[in-house]
Amino acid sequence: CEDCGKSLIGECKLHGPLIRAKDRVIPSRARLTLPHYLTLRVLELRAGNQQILGVFAKKVIQKRTQFGPYVGQLSTKLTRYDESRLVLQVLKDGGKYFLDTPNEDSGNWMMFVRLARNQEEQTLVAYQHCGEVYFTTVKPIEPHTELKVWYAADYAKFMEASAVFIKEESDVCPLPPVEKEPIEPWTCSSCRSTFATFALLESHQCIHKDR
Numbered sequence: 517c518e519d520c521g522k523s524l525i526g527e528c529k530l531h532g533p534l535i536r537a538k539d540r541v542i543p544s545r546a547r548l549t550l551p552h553y554l555t556l557r558v559l560e561l562r563a564g565n566q567q568i569l570g571v572f573a574k575k576v577i578q579k580r581t582q583f584g585p586y587v588g589q590l591s592t593k594l595t596r597y598d599e600s601r602l603v604l605q606v607l608k609d610g611g612k613y614f615l616d617t618p619n620e621d622s623g624n625w626m627m628f629v630r631l632a633r634n635q636e637e638q639t640l641v642a643y644q645h646c647g648e649v650y651f652t653t654v655k656p657i658e659p660h661t662e663l664k665v666w667y668a669a670d671y672a673k674f675m676e677a678s679a680v681f682i683k684e685e686s687d688v689c690p691l692p693p694v695e696k697e698p699i700e701p702w703t704c705s706s707c708r709s710t711f712a713t714f715a716l717l718e719s720h721q722c723i724h725k726d727r
Contacts, residue, residue: 517530517531519531544619544620544621545620545621545622545623545624546618546620546621546623546624546625546627546628547620547625549587549624549625550571550625551583551625552574553573553574553575553577554571554572554573554574554625554663555571555572555574556569556570556571556572556625556628557569557570557572557662568600569628570628570630570662570663571625571628571629571630571662571663572660572661572662572663573657573658573659573660573661573663574659575659576656576657576658576659577653577656577657578653578656578716579653579654579655579656580652580653581652581653582650582651582652583626583640583650583651583652584626584648584649584650584651585648585649585650586604586615586624586626586627586648586649586650586651587618587622587623587624587626587627588604588615588616588617588618588623588627589615589616589618589622590606590608590613590614590615590616591613591614591615591616592611592613592614593614594614594616595616596616596617596618597617598617600630600631601617601627601629601630601631602629602631602642602665602666602667603675604642604649604675605674605675606644606647606648606649607644607647607674608647615649626651629651629663629664629665630662630664630665631664631665631666632664632665632666633664637662637664638654638664638665638666639653639654639655639657639661639662639663639664639665640652640653640654640663640664640665640666641654641665641666641667641668642665642666642667642668642671643667643668643670643671644671644674651663651665702716702717703717704717704720
């Protein structure tokens with residue numbers, strides 16, 4: 517104790533305990549790689565303070581937006597398995613390797629993306645390119661919508677999985693194609709130009725001088 521000049525075990529009974537200052541918590545590598553228009557949300561808290569996380573859009577994300585590559589450790593065996601995430605494999609140097617789900621300090625944000633349970637909630641498609649795995653949006657993603665992924669058709673064959681599926685309890689079966697209603701275009705209120713997505717309308721610069 518600097519006040520009474522004594523070396524003590526525990527706190528000083530005369531001058532009281534030390535005020536302990538904690539270091540600032542540093543976000544993991546995976547969380548730091550999250551694009552600014554995406555956010556992580558805690559969906560469930562399990563035993564041992566295990567957080568089940570999901571990736572959500574903060575603004576409109578256009579169709580055909582590519583993310584990646586996925587950062588994971590190449591392994592001949594799947595050592596880490598999470599039933600809410602996709603199992604990923606790549607073909608490299610003539611061999612087929614698993615992309616193990618990494619810990620947060622060695623992976624990137626794509627490790628948090630959960631698998632889609634059916635075609636309606638799927639927003640991303642996973643595929644392999646040059647020995648890497650990428651995710652690409654299959655439709656415009658509105659704000660507050662969770663990003664969920666499933667295999668592209670060719671990649672599903674490579675993974676020996678169904679291209680489209682719906683999960684009911686423990687059963688997995690093909691989902692019939694769904695006819696989608698035509699999307700009403702976004703219209704500029706000044707020049708009446710139309711755009712397929714709100715993001716394109718948002719980036720549009722109207723050149724009419726009288727508006």
